[in-house]
Amino acid sequence: MTDLLDVEDLWVRFPTRTGMFDAVRGVSFRLGRERLGIVGESGSGKSMTGRAILRLIRPPGQVDATHIKLDGENLLDKSEVEMRAVRGNRISMVMQDPKFSLNPVMTVGEQLIEAYQLHARGGQAEARKRAIEMLEAVSIRDAERVMRAHPHEMSGGMGQRIMIAMMLIPDPELLIADEPTSALDVSVQGQVLQIMDKLVQDRGMGLIFISHDLNLVAQFCDRVLIMYAGRVVETCDAHKLHEAQHPYTRGLLNSLPRFDAPQKRLEVLKRDPAWAEVPSVGPRA
Ligand SMILES: Nc1ncnc2c1ncn2[C@@H]1O[C@H](COP(=O)(O)OP(=O)(O)OP(=O)(O)O)[C@@H](O)[C@H]1O
Numbered sequence: 001m002t003d004l005l006d007v008e009d010l011w012v013r014f015p016t017r018t019g020m021f022d023a024v025r026g027v028s029f030r031l032g033r034e035r036l037g038i039v040g041e042s043g044s045g046k047s048m049t050g051r052a053i054l055r056l057i058r059p060p061g062q063v064d065a066t067h068i069k070l071d072g073e074n075l076l077d078k079s080e081v082e083m084r085a086v087r088g089n090r091i092s093m094v095m096q097d098p099k100f101s102l103n104p105v106m107t108v109g110e111q112l113i114e115a116y117q118l119h120a121r122g123g124q125a126e127a128r129k130r131a132i133e134m135l136e137a138v139s140i141r142d143a144e145r146v147m148r149a150h151p152h153e154m155s156g157g158m159g160q161r162i163m164i165a166m167m168l169i170p171d172p173e174l175l176i177a178d179e180p181t182s183a184l185d186v187s188v189q190g191q192v193l194q195i196m197d198k199l200v201q202d203r204g205m206g207l208i209f210i211s212h213d214l215n216l217v218a219q220f221c222d223r224v225l226i227m228y229a230g231r232v233v234e235t236c237d238a239h240k241l242h243e244a245q246h247p248y249t250r251g252l253l254n255s256l257p258r259f260d261a262p263q264k265r266l267e268v269l270k271r272d273p274a275w276a277e278v279p280s281v282g283p284r285a
């Protein structure tokens, strides 16, 4: 069976005054119809990996890879017009900061309706009905009022849920969710995770879930990639995350507070320059 997504030797580079900066360095992984978590500290290349898959890295940033295959088709061979169809229909991404993704001069309703009509050529009434359903699916009460509001009238957490609603309207094969729940309170976070979970179960959607939160990822995902300095340093089954071997992963786990085993002093993560080295044959997920 072909994988839903197959990424081989992905590099993302940015020219800087002091030379090339490699934000992502030889990342390879495969994804089936499952929930894959990507964790790692700030700046480790999680968002750039997600954006590179959708070919959303703007010049002068550069993307290189042996291939990025969606259902066996190499996305790197597609024209920009073909990529727009992929982004509109087959892969959706919930960006880390939804404020930059919503159009400030259109109402929420207009944007949701537009997202639906781009995907399915349904009439206005059908699109409106579907938009309200999706808002309700992400636990927005008072969906009618929200439809008439502009993005600046929404709180950060509402903005994030509206983005998720918008990304789910086209019924994508793959959803890349970049810190989708970090601005939400715990109860809404749980609801949003349930919605995404249901889509994976019911529709066979693949999910890449990018997060800082090791515990959340361990509970919610099937598999986890741990990134450090632009590389995948370890891949493991989510339920075995606590048995992870790599010293960086162990360090991250040990620097989390635990209510069941309180420590006098939390460990401080000690970094080893060797973790950032690219081996000649990269580990493959
Ligand atoms: N336009 C750019 N020019 C130069 N460097 C960039 C650019 N965009 C991102 N980077 C660098 O690429 C690296 C990876 O960034 P990325 O956004 O993927 O990190 P991240 O793992 O998502 O972090 P966070 O958890 O804070 O969201 C960072 O060091 C960042 O400074």
Ligand SMILES: [Mg+2]
Pocket (backbone or CB within 6 Å): 046, 047, 048, 096, 178
């Ligand atoms: Mg990020």
